[in-house]
Amino acid sequence: MAGWRIALKPGADLAGFRLAVRRLVAAAVPPEDVVWEIGDAPDLFGGIGNGSGVEAEESIETGEGGPIALPRAMTALIEAVICHRDPERYALLYTLIWRVLHGERALLEVSSDPLVHRLDRMRKTVARDLHKMHAFLRFRRAETPDGGEHFIAWFEPDHFILDAAAPFFVERFRALTWSILTPDGSLHWNGAELIRGPAADRQDAPDSDPVEAGWRGYYESTFNPARLNTTVMRGHMPKKYWHAMPETAAIPHLVQSAQARVKTMLETEAALPLKRQPAKAVAAMAKQAPESLDALNRIIAAAAPFVPGATRAVLGEGPMAPEIAFVGEQPGDQEDLQGRPFVGPAGQLLDRALKDAGIDRGKSYLTNAVKHFKFEQRGKRRIHQKPTTGEVTHYRWWLLKELDFVQPRLVVALGGTAALALSGRAMPITRSRGEATFGTRRGYITLHPAYMLRLPDAAAQAAAYESFVADLRRSRELASA
């Protein structure tokens, strides 16, 4: 019987293992005929033979092996188990691969199988080690030669996970300069490139950081002595990690003093308040709502927009207690530039229609459901985007409050967005056009003037305009009735 000796590089040699597996499978070598070795100077597929002097039938060096199709879950398992420190890992994995390729395709689904179970435990161990490295590694600040910040960490993982841990730190600290030093190797990130370095020594990392005192203070204060439970703490954070974590220096004292602190709390009787009760301040709390339209407008102007794009808030304008308040969808490009509602093309069309309907714009109140211009930048143009139901709802409280102050006799919703904002539910214009009630307010629903601008032919535009003016006349009658 032929024996095969495979030597792989120290650490997690995924490339070497993959190559070996491909060739071993191609040569149909059963797991019991393979000896896996780890060497500092791997003679990759050099030594062949099982000591009995019988040469292998075919040298792996010359054997060709293409990729092997394995279930996806297996690749993930292999990539994880490879990082385990157990020297048996390659032999176990190859046995698993062999069985999967020889009639047990669904082997991974049988978690109760002793081999699957063992490999799964190894996978979990590696995953935990990786997770703990992400969690417990601590950077300390040093300086780069040009005076910038350089964050350096010393960590001792149980397994060969340094490379597997790298993407997490790169993603999280991409803009920083950092180094992670371990006894198995080191990683250096300069803001653009990850460099793998040699094994390091604990002394290579800084031994303190100016922020650590504050962090330790936080750690001590967030501990609740009444719930002391060191078993759970140690289960999650075994002692082997403590040396690299500055806050753990506080643990012995926290544990020792806990009981006495609780005793004091329980024995101390409820004390009377030393300070006078702030009755006035408590009463004043209730008066927090804006008390005027100006106050509300200041709030709206200062708040962050609920829609993307949005450079500034365009507030409503017009007299208080008007006959009619018109509510549109949102400011457009021109409105956003000038900071006033209905001054763009749709606004000009509205002006014309108001005149034709005998309504004085100066005596009406005009505002929008959404106070910001939602747009998408395309080159130099800012393209109007219709606000979603959720976005309209975000603005609703402001709109209703605004109308509470303005107190119009009639509210005219121009278009579906306004109708949605005023009523709180979607209302298709075609079906709900005409008189309406918004909560307790008298209302009227009609088109948005921009709708007419989008109609393709002149005849349709003219017809829509006529009906729009008719709606405006009708609302004027309702408002003055």
Place this chain on the structure above:
Amino acid sequence: MDEILTNKLRILADAAKYDASCASSGAVRRNKGASPADKAGLGSTSGMGICHAYTPDGRCVSLLKILLTNYCLFDCAYCINRRSSNVKRARFRVEEVVQLTVEFYKRNYIEGLFLSSGIVRTPNDTMEQLVLVAKTLRQQRGFRGYIHLKTIPEADPWLIEQAGLWADRLSINIELPTAQGLARLAPEKNGATIATAMGQMHERIAQARDERRHFSPAGQSTQMIVGADDSTDAHVLQTSDSLYRNYALKRVYYSAFSPIPEASAHLPLKPPPLQRENRLYQADWLLRSYGFSVEEIAAGGENGMLPLDIDPKLAWALKNRDRFPVDINTADREMLLRVPGLGSRAVDKILSARRHVALRLADLARLTTGLGRARAFLIAADHHPACLIDRLDLRQQLAKPAAQLSLF
């Protein structure tokens, strides 16, 4: 870090530690924008969340959990920061919180920030300050780590909604299981206001999710204090159940009322056993992931209280012995989930493995660590607990681990 800031941090961390929630899970990746702050951005979120340390109470430190200030105009009896308490007070400036978060984050101490506050001036003013911290972190520092904001239900709706623009998770504390308890112990709070705010957030979060917008992507959670009033476990679980149903909360946190320095005279003298909180968490899992109803769970105990010596699933099983033993090789998922000692992951492994082999006890031992509790309730290819299930001392046997025998 200067001493004044360090001292403030101590006071305001101490003031925040009674909030149990510390999760950093459920966030979605934040897009890198084009602004300079975004390019120099800091941080990421991981779906499962990370605990960066554990304190000797066994609790996880994931977020920098602090109050903006512990000055407070409210007078909630269970709270160390109520206006009538003589606790030391402090107040952070917005920039100080931002600085602390960033410096801690850069050293890999934390996943992000959990910010709450006492109510100063008005709920609106306070909420505005909380939102400002989150906004500054996101906009000026390009911070992409986790932000959990405690929202103040008494603030105006638009302010609560602004918080959703910057936070990964929002929470509004329900505080006590019943409205009566709240009225008695927290005079400035109102159950209806809290429910309205939760309902509002639920609607906005669901809408934003449908519209694929970024708005409190990790949802909302809440906290209930256990043992400060006379509510039973059944009351507590009924409240949780309705919160999960009505507002799709991600989590309800239970905080066993813990003795505090400067305690109010309105509080019970003795804190409840910590085990009670633990049992409630187990029962909560049964509600959310194991198909149990509140009534079933409560029936496992006496007078609406869960047993403290055994877990709620085992308590239910002992009172429903006619449903057992269950054959692990044939039973459906729903019934397997009801076997004491079997978690949902073990059940999934059983379902997958038994399609290929007939499971024996030794197989099962490799699939779950809860076999000790489970074996009396199940049938395997080589195991039938014929008389075990009817034993009168089964409860005793399972409640206490068998005493070690020593050879002499």
